[in-house]
Amino acid sequence: MLALARLVVVGFIVLTVIYVCLSFYSRAVRKGKLRQKWQDGPQKVNRETFVQRGLEKYDGSIRRKLILGVYVVPVVVVGVIIYLTNFS
Amino acid sequence: MAIIKWVFWITFWVLAGAFFHYTLPQVDIVRVTDTYEKRIDFGENSIFWAQADVGNDGTAVNRDVFFIQTRRAKGDVMVYRNEDTGWGWPPYFKFDTSNLQAEAADAKSTGEAAKYVAIKHYGWRNEFLSIFPNAISIRAVDGPDAAKGIPWLNIFILALFFAIAYAIWVRWRRFRMARIDPTLEAIEDDLVEKRGRFSRWIGTWRAKDKS
Numbered sequence: 001m002l003a004l005a006r007l008v009v010v011g012f013i014v015l016t017v018i019y020v021c022l023s024f025y026s027r028a029v030r031k032g033k034l035r036q037k038w039q040d041g042p043q044k045v046n047r048e049t050f051v052q053r054g055l056e057k058y059d060g061s062i063r064r065k066l067i068l069g070v071y072v073v074p075v076v077v078v079g080v081i082i083y084l085t086n087f088s
Numbered sequence: 089m090a091i092i093k094w095v096f097w098i099t100f101w102v103l104a105g106a107f108f109h110y111t112l113p114q115v116d117i118v119r120v121t122d123t124y125e126k127r128i129d130f131g132e133n134s135i136f137w138a139q140a141d142v143g144n145d146g147t148a149v150n151r152d153v154f155f156i157q158t159r160r161a162k163g164d165v166m167v168y169r170n171e172d173t174g175w176g177w178p179p180y181f182k183f184d185t186s187n188l189q190a191e192a193a194d195a196k197s198t199g200e201a202a203k204y205v206a207i208k209h210y211g212w213r214n215e216f217l218s219i220f221p222n223a224i225s226i227r228a229v230d231g232p233d234a235a236k237g238i239p240w241l242n243i244f245i246l247a248l249f250f251a252i253a254y255a256i257w258v259r260w261r262r263f264r265m266a267r268i269d270p271t272l273e274a275i276e277d278d279l280v281e282k283r284g285r286f287s288r289w290i291g292t293w294r295a296k297d298k299s
Contacts, residue, residue: 002146003139003175078181085224086184 011074019070026067030058104249111178112245113210113224115236118158118166119202120226123193125152136211136219138171142183154185156192156223161204161232168209169220178210180224191226204229206236 034054038047045053058064129150130137137153140146154170170189173182182188197203206229211221 001143003142007175078179081179082181082183085180085182086187 015071015074019067022070023064023067026064027055027058031055108246108249110212111210112242113180113208113239115206115208115239116158116166117161117204117229117232117234117236118207119161119197119199119204119232120156120158120192120195121165121198122157122196123155123189124157125154127151128153133217133219136214136217137169138173138222139176141172141185142174154189155220156189156207158207159199166213167220168207168223169211170223173222180210182222182224188223188226192223195226195228202232204232204234206234 031051034051035047037054038050041050043050127150128137140148140151144151156168156170158166158168160166170185170192171182172185173180175181195203195205205226207226208224209221210224211219213220
């Protein structure tokens with residue numbers, strides 16, 4: 001069980017680093033896109049408000065939750081490998 | 089400087105190649121001749137052995153290891169160890185060592201009534217270090233000329249590795265051209281100019297034309 005605990009802890013730390021980096025990156029990309037959209041649009045509200053609203057919408061979106069796949073995918077892959085190696 | 093660079097990169101790529109050659113799975117077509125277990129006292133070759141079966145005490149200094157003796161379709165012999173990789177490296181997550189040993193024992197055959205199996209394994213056989221490749225799985229095949237199958241997993245992993253290496257290389261080159269090269273050139277220009285001034289100053293101490 002010690003080896004499993006080590007794998008889980010180290011894996012969790014590594015994946016958390018990836019998750020945090022990816023979510024910051026994704027947010028920055030979204031911000032850039034919103035600014036561009038504001039530039040091209042009718043500019044009814046000022047830029048900060050427009051970007052703020054867009055980011056709030058993004059925070060609740062399914063796209064943002066998809067980043068949680070960083071945790072899900074490796075677990076699924078390990079599960080598949082365990083099945084293929086031992087039970088097939 | 090160029091030599092140091094070459095030595096560094098050749099060493100790096102040899103190590104990377106050795107790493108993948110050791111870790112990625114390969115398939116041999118073999119005839120199992122016998123299976124046995126032997127007590128192993130791990131010494132300086134311990135890095136080439138896995139750990140105790142999952143759930144067992146991992147602190148013991150020695151333990152029994154399963155082995156599978158084979159003759160390969162090519163004609164030479166090969167001995168495989170059969171150990172759990174468990175939750176550790178390399179990530180095969182193999183827990184069914186004893187089952188695999190049972191399958192291997194079941195596949196035993198003599199040269200007269202040969203039965204061939206494809207044995208998937210990773211690792212190296214080295215007589216000078218007493219190390220053995222670790223068997224992962226066994227499946228029966230028709231004969232010594234059976235196809236090994238296309239190694240999709242190896243292709244995928246190596247492609248991914250080279251893609252990442254290339255991406256890093258391109259970015260590093262761009263960064264160097266944009267940031268480091270101009271700075272180095274500026275330093276060089278500065279040095280040349282200073283040296284020029286210094287030699288002019290030295291010149292003032294030299295004896296002038298005596299004519």
